[in-house]
Structure formats: structure tokens, C-alpha cells
Amino acid sequence: MKFLFAITDSHEVALELRYFCGDILTINKPSYTESLHGCVRGEQCIISNIHFDYNGTAFRKYRKSIFKRISNFSTYSNLTLVLLWVIMAFLIYYIKHTSHEIQIFEPFNILGLEPGALESDIKKAYRRLSIQYHPDKNPDPEAHTYFVEYISKAYQALTDPISRENFEKYGHPDGRQGLKMGIALPEFLLNIDGASGGVLLLGIVGVCILLPLMLAVIYLSRSAKYTGNYVMHQTLYAYYHLMKPSLAPSKVVDVFINAAEYMEMPVRRSDGDPLQKLFVLVRSELNLDLKNIKQEQAKFWKQHPALVKTELLIQAQLTRESATLSSALLGDFRHVLELTPRLLEELMKMAIIPRSPQGHGWLRPAIGVVELSQSIIQAVPLSAKKSTGGSTEGIAPFLQLPHFSEAIIKKIARKKVRTFQEFQDMSQQERAELLTQAAGFSGSETQDVEVVLEMMPSITIEITCETEGEEGIQEGDIVTMHAWITLKRGNGLVGALPHAPYFPFHKEENFWLLLADSTSNNVWMSQKVSFMDEATAITAASKAIQETKEGSGASLKEINATVREAVEKVRNGSRLMMGKFQAPAEGNYNLTSYCLCDSWIGCDKKTSLKLKVLKRSRAGTRGGPTVEEGPAVEDGIEEEEEEEEEGYDDYESEYSEDDEDKQDANTNGPVANGISHRKGSNSSAESSGTDEE
Numbered sequence: 001m002k003f004l005f006a007i008t009d010s011h012e013v014a015l016e017l018r019y020f021c022g023d024i025l026t027i028n029k030p031s032y033t034e035s036l037h038g039c040v041r042g043e044q045c046i047i048s049n050i051h052f053d054y055n056g057t058a059f060r061k062y063r064k065s066i067f068k069r070i071s072n073f074s075t076y077s078n079l080t081l082v083l084l085w086v087i088m089a090f091l092i093y094y095i096k097h098t099s100h101e102i103q104i105f106e107p108f109n110i111l112g113l114e115p116g117a118l119e120s121d122i123k124k125a126y127r128r129l130s131i132q133y134h135p136d137k138n139p140d141p142e143a144h145t146y147f148v149e150y151i152s153k154a155y156q157a158l159t160d161p162i163s164r165e166n167f168e169k170y171g172h173p174d175g176r177q178g179l180k181m182g183i184a185l186p187e188f189l190l191n192i193d194g195a196s197g198g199v200l201l202l203g204i205v206g207v208c209i210l211l212p213l214m215l216a217v218i219y220l221s222r223s224a225k226y227t228g229n230y231v232m233h234q235t236l237y238a239y240y241h242l243m244k245p246s247l248a249p250s251k252v253v254d255v256f257i258n259a260a261e262y263m264e265m266p267v268r269r270s271d272g273d274p275l276q277k278l279f280v281l282v283r284s285e286l287n288l289d290l291k292n293i294k295q296e297q298a299k300f301w302k303q304h305p306a307l308v309k310t311e312l313l314i315q316a317q318l319t320r321e322s323a324t325l326s327s328a329l330l331g332d333f334r335h336v337l338e339l340t341p342r343l344l345e346e347l348m349k350m351a352i353i354p355r356s357p358q359g360h361g362w363l364r365p366a367i368g369v370v371e372l373s374q375s376i377i378q379a380v381p382l383s384a385k386k387s388t389g390g391s392t393e394g395i396a397p398f399l400q401l402p403h404f405s406e407a408i409i410k411k412i413a414r415k416k417v418r419t420f421q422e423f424q425d426m427s428q429q430e431r432a433e434l435l436t437q438a439a440g441f442s443g444s445e446t447q448d449v450e451v452v453l454e455m456m457p458s459i460t461i462e463i464t465c466e467t468e469g470e471e472g473i474q475e476g477d478i479v480t481m482h483a484w485i486t487l488k489r490g491n492g493l494v495g496a497l498p499h500a501p502y503f504p505f506h507k508e509e510n511f512w513l514l515l516a517d518s519t520s521n522n523v524w525m526s527q528k529v530s531f532m533d534e535a536t537a538i539t540a541a542s543k544a545i546q547e548t549k550e551g552s553g554a555s556l557k558e559i560n561a562t563v564r565e566a567v568e569k570v571r572n573g574s575r576l577m578m579g580k581f582q583a584p585a586e587g588n589y590n591l592t593s594y595c596l597c598d599s600w601i602g603c604d605k606k607t608s609l610k611l612k613v614l615k616r617s618r619a620g621t622r623g624g625p626t627v628e629e630g631p632a633v634e635d636g637i638e639e640e641e642e643e644e645e646e647g648y649d650d651y652e653s654e655y656s657e658d659d660e661d662k663q664d665a666n667t668n669g670p671v672a673n674g675i676s677h678r679k680g681s682n683s684s685a686e687s688s689g690t691d692e693e
Helices: 066-073 076-098 107-111 119-133 141-159 161-170 197-223 233-242 249-256 269-285 290-301 305-318 327-352 363-378 406-413 420-425 428-437 443-455 534-551 556-571
Strands: 002-006 013-018 024-029 044-048 458-466 478-488 511-517 522-529 574-582 587-597 605-613
Touching (some): 107 119, 119 141, 141 161, 233 327, 249 305, 249 327, 249 363, 305 363, 327 522, 363 522, 428 443, 458 511, 458 587, 522 574
Antiparallel strands (some): 002 044, 013 024
């Protein structure tokens, strides 16, 4: 419904018009000499679905007519469903009223005799029935049919030796009856003679051909919108183009909410006031500039309404404010969270997809995606990851423990326990005393904390890179990465679901293994790791080890021994990850292997790896371009135990501003904020709360 609103000089009015297209216009003028969407003074402005009273004040009162409800119901899927139900009801009614029992051929019963009757009695019965049903005596067509099909065959079956033998063997005077199969169609569908034949034929074609074809077209048109992971192609397109190499982890959420699935989420008129209240609660987490808060708020609300709604619902999860949502918003809130895991997985793939000529992805946004996933699953604000005191991880790891809050964290910090690692390294008795005395926990609350701590995974990484069949690594070689990732828990389990009481859906632990150069922000290798399916991991590890050993010329005994060892490692909580990449140009490379968990905060692991690539001295490459031979040089070296003098720059923390014009430094830049070269150094992520020096 459309209303006309005339712009005059007689009233002062303040209007806030919110359209579904995302435009928000605020007007507060004593006169209307300026234009309103192209309308000037004295002209009429057509505004859909908004009613104005005599004073020109807008109020949101919408009318729903019976025709509107009918049009909402009259979708293709609903009409198809109703049609199918009508057809099914008609067939059930027809079958119920036209079903007939199958009659078994019984010659004695047909002739009205008892089994074993004499031949004279059979002839008497036949003569008696012939007088009654023979065509010469009874002109009725049904009597003629009954006489030929039943009486004559029954008499023949009991008097003719061959027919009787067939009846005794096969149950029919004509001998063995072939198996006949068919479709039980109603009789009226087979009799299409006359004027109704064309209509019935058209109905058969429509139901049996056109209707399935239409359903197939609808299904294919809808399924074509989605990928194998049930994510819309439009979402992947948006993620690919919005992803930036300098994207700070705190800004990843701005890309994440641009999913097409979220853009299709309805924005109701009744959502306005609840979203305004939610905005006040989560405003501190929206990265708004406090110096220009009014302009920032206006800019936030000018976004597409679906983007505003999705971001506020995500922040409601991060700040644990879902209890304040209305019933309508609560349904949308669950819908947003249900889609979150697979959308974040696709967003991760868009971050590590090869972008550079060398086939490298981007490290910084990849870490940001994992950190966002951790925060959503554990319902922890992104601001909690900001470094505080002596902890580079902030207070985020503490907030995933039961009964913990910022006040509790401050209390235990007064007892010189400032980092989560220090808290984990304490003995169970020391933690119990700390929580009881400093935090005031009861015995059951302390036990709850211990249970969650025993569920948290501890990761170790053993990684090597080598050129198969060759000594050292030369530029252009195909390098094979072998990585054993081992998971341990205090409760002894390997595969387990994370403790996520604020996430209302089933969520498995997933890990991402990244081999990256943090200085250049390049991801060389990436693989998804799961500890849930042990059988699949055993099969994959056995096959990979066997192929590697066979390629190196090992004996069958050595191969079997190595495979048995690998199977035992998998059963003890290890997973073998293998991948190949082409060696870059000659030089020394400081790489870091990251194992990032998408469900727990503070359980990530990174390990330093130094890779030396030599100048090409062998003719050709396996899978790479042929290069000229050069003078032989010393073999490549892979070291993990010492710190190299040449450092490299770390990227900014996740709460620093984006600098799209600034390019990352080269691999020989100055040493930056404590990049650890120790094997198995623990960190929540490369950028989680590190302060730049």
C-alpha cells in the first residue's frame, strides 16, 4: 500500500525513515526548500508502507489484509505441496472403493462339487450349468464370458487327462503360468475413448511428466545456488572480494556478516526497538570512534538493515546478552549461530586461497577468522583478547571457564596469577586453594573448573620439510612437508566435543595447520585437521607412509614396521599431515607452523622452522620448470632448536588500525615483539594481544 505525503511549509517535522534498501534519512527543518528524495516544496512524495497523520508525523503502523496473507501463502512450493496431497487423497479414496480380491481357480467349486467327485457327477454338473449359462440358452454377454472362462475350463481340467495333469502340477489347466508384472492403474485411465480421452491424456502427461520436470527444475535452480558445504556461491564471491591481506582480526567480523545467507534474513518492523536496546548493550564492542560517537552511530545505522541486525546478533553472542532478545529475535539469533561454523570455514578458505604468483595465501586474516570462531563458540568478546598486564592473550582464556567473570579474574590476579598458562601450570590443590580463598568458589564450582581444564587440548607439533630422494632443498624443488600433530588432554580422551555452554548447536573441534612466513604474511601450506575420526586417520597415515617408503626403495619389512609405528601413534592421539609445495628462490626463510583450534581459546600452538633453499645445481625439477645447471653448493639445512640472528617483523595486533597502503617488510627486517623460535612455543595466535615495541 502506498501513501502520498505533500511537502508544505506549514509544519516542522522530524522524520526518520528506514527503508529495507538500507537508506536512513533524518530530516529536521523549519521549511522544505530542500529536496527530499527528489521532491521539492509543493510536490508529492510517494513513500511505500508508511502512513502519515495530518501533522506529517510518521508512525509505523502497518495493515495486513486477507489478500496479503493469501499471496504470502501462494508460493510455488506451497501450491505444489497442496496439489500432491490432493492427488494422494484421491488415489487413496479410489483404491479403497475399487479394490478387488484375487480369485483362485478352483474347478470343483465352479462346478459346485466336492473335491474327489466321480466323472459322472462332473458331467452332470457341466450339463446342468450349460443349460443355465451356455450362449445358446442364455444370450447375456456376462453369462457367455462366465461359461467360457470358468465352466468350460473347469470341466476340461477335470475330464481331459492332459488338462487334469497340468492342473494337478501347476494349479491351472493351461499349464505353467508365466510371471506377469505391471502397474495397477485405474481402469478409467486406460479407457480414454470419447470426448474425455484428451483431458485424461493431458492429465497423465501433466502429473507423470510435467510435474516431476518442474520439481526437478526448481530443485536444480535452488541447489545451483549452494556449494558442497551448503554455502551460497554469492557468499563465497563476497568473501573473496572483501578479504584483504592487511585485514586486522578485529575487522574480520565486518567481512563475515556479508554472507548472502544473512542478507536474506528478514528484517521486521517490530525488530526496531529490540535492536536499539541491544545496540546500547553491545556498543562498546562495535569499534566505534568515541571522539565522533554521534557520527559513528549514524553511520552504523545507515548500513543495510540485514547487516546491522546480523552484527548486533553476533555481538549478543559474544557479550552473552542473548537473554535480553525478544522471541522473534531469538529465532533469528539461533539461525545466525547455526550457519556460523560452515560460513567461518569458507571464510577461512578465502583467506588462505592462493593469491600470490607463488601460490601463497594470507596469514593475518586467517588467524583473525580462527580467533572470531573461538570467540563465538565460547561467547567471549573480541576485546577480551587484548593484551593486559603480563598476558599477551588477555583475559579471554579465563572467560571460557565456568563461573569466571572479569571480577573473578581481577581477584586471582592479585595473587600473582596473571596469565592463563600460569593458572594451568598450578597443581590441582593450588588451584583449589586459589579459587576458594581468592575467588570465593565453592567445592562444586572448583570441581567444574577442573573438569573443563581437563577437557582442554594440549598440542605438540613435529614438522619436517625435505625433497624426496635428494639431499638438501634447491630452488624449484618440490618440497614435501611431514607434520605429526599430537593432542593430549587431562582426561585422557582424544576426540571430544568442546565445552561451549553458550553455543546452542553441536560443534566438533577442528584444527587448522598453517605453514607460513609471518614476516611476509604468506601462508605456504594449509590443511584442516580433525581428531574425531580415528579410523580415517589410520587409513590415511598408513597409505601415506607406505607410498613414501616404497618410493624411497625400502624393503617390505621396513615398510610394515613403519606403518605399525604410525598406526600406534594415531591411536595415541597423533595425526599425520602431508603436503607439497615448490621451493622458492634461493635464501634463508624463517617459517612458523601454526596449529589453530577453532573452538578453544589459548590452546593454539606454533613452532619455528628455519628453511634454507640453495641455488639450483640439479638439471630440471620434479613438476617444476627446467633450469640451467650451476655450481654445486652446500646442502639445505632445517633447524628448530636455535634462534637465528636475522629476525622478522610481526604484523600488528588485532586491535590496531588497518593500513592498506603499508606493505609488509622483507624477511630480514628487525626483530619484533618476541616471536618465539622454541619448538612448541604456546600462543593463542600470532596476533593475539602482542604489543608492538
